Amino acid sequence: xxxxxxxxxxxxxxxxxxxxxxxxxxxxxxxxxxxxxxxxxxxxxxxxxxxxxxxxxxxxxxxxxxxxxxxxxxxxxxxxxxxxxxxxxxxxxxxxxxxxxxxxxxxxxxxxxxxxxxxxxxxxxxxxxxxxxxxxxxxxxxxxxxxxxxxxxxxxxxxxxxxxxxxxxxxxxxxxxxxxxxxxxxxxxxxxxxxxxxxxxxxxxxxxxxxxxxxxxxxxxxxxxxxxxxxxxxxxxxxxxxxxxxxxxxxxxxxxxxxxxxxxxxxxxxxxxxxxxxxxxxxxxxxxxxxxxxxxxxxxxxxxxxxxxxxxxxxxxxxxxxxxxxxxxxxxxxxxxxxxxxxxxxxxxxxxxxxxxxxxxxxxxxxxxxxxxxxxxxxxxxxxxxxxxxxxxxxxxxxxxxxxxxxxxxxxxxxxxxxxxxxxxxxxxxxxxxxxxxxx
Numbered sequence: 001x002x003x004x005x006x007x008x009x010x011x012x013x014x015x016x017x018x019x020x021x022x023x024x025x026x027x028x029x030x031x032x033x034x035x036x037x038x039x040x041x042x043x044x045x046x047x048x049x050x051x052x053x054x055x056x057x058x059x060x061x062x063x064x065x066x067x068x069x070x071x072x073x074x075x076x077x078x079x080x081x082x083x084x085x086x087x088x089x090x091x092x093x094x095x096x097x098x099x100x101x102x103x104x105x106x107x108x109x110x111x112x113x114x115x116x117x118x119x120x121x122x123x124x125x126x127x128x129x130x131x132x133x134x135x136x137x138x139x140x141x142x143x144x145x146x147x148x149x150x151x152x153x154x155x156x157x158x159x160x161x162x163x164x165x166x167x168x169x170x171x172x173x174x175x176x177x178x179x180x181x182x183x184x185x186x187x188x189x190x191x192x193x194x195x196x197x198x199x200x201x202x203x204x205x206x207x208x209x210x211x212x213x214x215x216x217x218x219x220x221x222x223x224x225x226x227x228x229x230x231x232x233x234x235x236x237x238x239x240x241x242x243x244x245x246x247x248x249x250x251x252x253x254x255x256x257x258x259x260x261x262x263x264x265x266x267x268x269x270x271x272x273x274x275x276x277x278x279x280x281x282x283x284x285x286x287x288x289x290x291x292x293x294x295x296x297x298x299x300x301x302x303x304x305x306x307x308x309x310x311x312x313x314x315x316x317x318x319x320x321x322x323x324x325x326x327x328x329x330x331x332x333x334x335x336x337x338x339x340x341x342x343x344x345x346x347x348x349x350x351x352x353x354x355x356x357x358x359x360x361x362x363x364x365x366x367x368x369x370x371x372x373x374x375x376x377x378x379x380x381x382x383x384x385x386x387x388x389x390x391x392x393x394x395x396x397x398x399x400x401x402x403x404x405x406x407x408x409x410x411x412x413x414x415x416x417x418x419x420x421x422x423x424x425x426x427x428x429x430x431x432x433x434x435x436x437x438x439x440x
Contacts (some may be wrong), residue, residue, distance in 0.1 A: 003402045003434075006428040009204045010057055010151050018056045021151075022049060025058035025102045029149040031437050038124050038143040040073055042103035053208050055098030060150035062102040062141050064111060064187035067091050074187045075107040075137070077120030080296050082110075083287065088185025090154060090196065090213055097212045102150050105140030110288055111156055111189050113137060114164050114371040115356035119298035123353060126168055127431035128397050133353050135165030135371070137247075138199065142169040145199050147434045152200040152209045158189045159280055160375025162197040163402060167345040168388035170398030170434075172206055172417060172427060173199045177408050178382030180216050190283035192320055193276070194380040202427050203386070203417035210414060222412040224419075225405075227338040228258050231265030234374060238347040241392075245399035246344050249390025252344070252420050261338060268334055269377050272326055275319040276380035281308035284318040300358045327381050331406055339409060340416065344374055345400040349393040374402065384410040388417045389426040396432065 013021065029042045040063045049056045056395030063072045065088040074082045106124045108116060116123045116139035124139035126132040127147040134143045138155030145153050155162040157175040158410025166173035174197050181196040187192055196213065200206035211218055235246050254260055291297050292306050335341060348370050354360035355367045378385050381400065384407070387400040405413045421427050430438045 003431050006147055006425070007201050008428070009202050009432065011204055022056035022058055022100045023148065029144065032147050032149055032434060035130065035434060035437070036127060036143050036147060036149070037122050038106055038140040038149065038279065039103045040106050040121070040140070043101050046101060047311065049098045049100045052096060052098035054094065054212065057099050057152065058102045058150045059094055059099045059209070060102050060105045060141055060153040061091060061146045062107055062138050062153070062155045064107065064156055065091060065154070066185045072187060075109040075111060075118055075297050078296065080294070081290070082187045083290070084185060084187055086185045088292055089182070093212050094209065099209070102144070105138070105144055105153060108137040108140060109297060111137040111158065111161060111187065112284055112292060112301065112305060114160060115353070115368060116165065117353070117356050119300065120361060126350065126397070127157050127434045129169065129199050129395070130433050131352055132350050132397060133168055133356055134349070135168035137161040138165050139414070141199050142166055142171055145169070145171045145201055146431050148438055151205050152198055153285040155197050155199055156186065156189070157195045157197045157379065158193045159263065159276070160372040162199055163345050163375050163385060163387040163400070164371055166199055167398065167400035168350040170389050170427070170429070170431065171199050171201050172203050172389060173197060173387040174206055174410065174414055175378070175385045176214065176291055176410055177384045180408070180410060181213050182215055188287050190280045190287065192279055192283060195379070201261060202421050204421065207414055207418065210410070214410070216408065218411050222334050222415055225339045225412050225416045226258060228253060228260055228340045228342055229335055230260055230262045230339040231341055231343040233264040233266045233348070234269070234343045236329070238344050239349055239393070241363060241394035242344060242347065242349055244400050245391030246401050249388060249401035249420070250342055252390070252424050253416070255423065256419055263334060265334060265341065265343060268330055269374070270381055272377040273373070274323060276376045278311055278315055278319045278377065279380065282311035283308070285309045323380065323382070324381060327383070330381055330383070335406065339405060340413065341404040343402050343404070345387050345402045346371060350397045378404055383407060384413055386413045386417050388420060392428055
């Protein structure tokens, strides 16, 4: 932490500061763990980091990846067969590039819950306010990054699972174009929607890791984004303090010389959302049918997962059959000549944990539904998206703006976020609930 009370970008650290941060990463994660419950396993020791573009960068991994000698938990209370095909090479790539693995992070059971609630292992707590959700399902990855336990973290995003916790924890997240990052060796949820994404405090920290994990050839210097479409009805319909933060983010993008157009996006979202939900529920139930029928799941997540069994194959096929047309409509009609659509990650402020706990008196199923209302349709379309911190709500909790781009425009989106963050200071602040434990 600097004297200004901010986490610096990795690129701004001296070689000595990087080595010190790498050497102390596991100890810092251990100090934070009793407060946050962000990790399932912390790697206390390991080989010296390899030379490479990430040399010494501490990274964390959502516990869904199978590697040699280790089976992931998938957020369950005990290791069980998660139906994973093969082993992932994501961790090998990061290690070869010089990354330093801090550990494996917590998630919701089978990555199928958007708030971070987990009956088996307990929830990850929000590093800004411990009484509020950290978001899901990549809860631990977001909290680890936000609190300084890792510089970058792997997550998965099937309906918003890196973007929602990025919003809640105040970090930057990238959901790739569908198929750009291999899902081999990772626990599936809904294979037609699953993506492997990244979280970091800044887009500058995220960019070098993005280039390591992406399978596609990526441009070194993408054409800068010059035109944006604000989905004005989605912004205007957000809670007042969320709306104000999103507008501040939009103004920051506009200050870069990006031309703005305003269009309504709710009609398109409403057309897509039922299909996205049907595919998500149907494929999740089929992927994890053994868990529905076995003893691994608690009653509430079991019931949630089993809903998809009522969706027949014809309905699933029909939904997927409409995908290409809806992608074309979104890109050609809604985006038009623009390169990016701007909308909130969430229309609501981050809720208290009790609102998302089925056992609590004030549990709100509607709140749980709201968490992914603006994210899951993007997974159905397979488009790239970035969650960009843009301020704070009226309770001092972070707010993120969602940047949705054209297929394969991933690097340009992250570059736009990086340009915004060179002019703003929302993304690097030390979260209030862990400020006393922040690394020095």
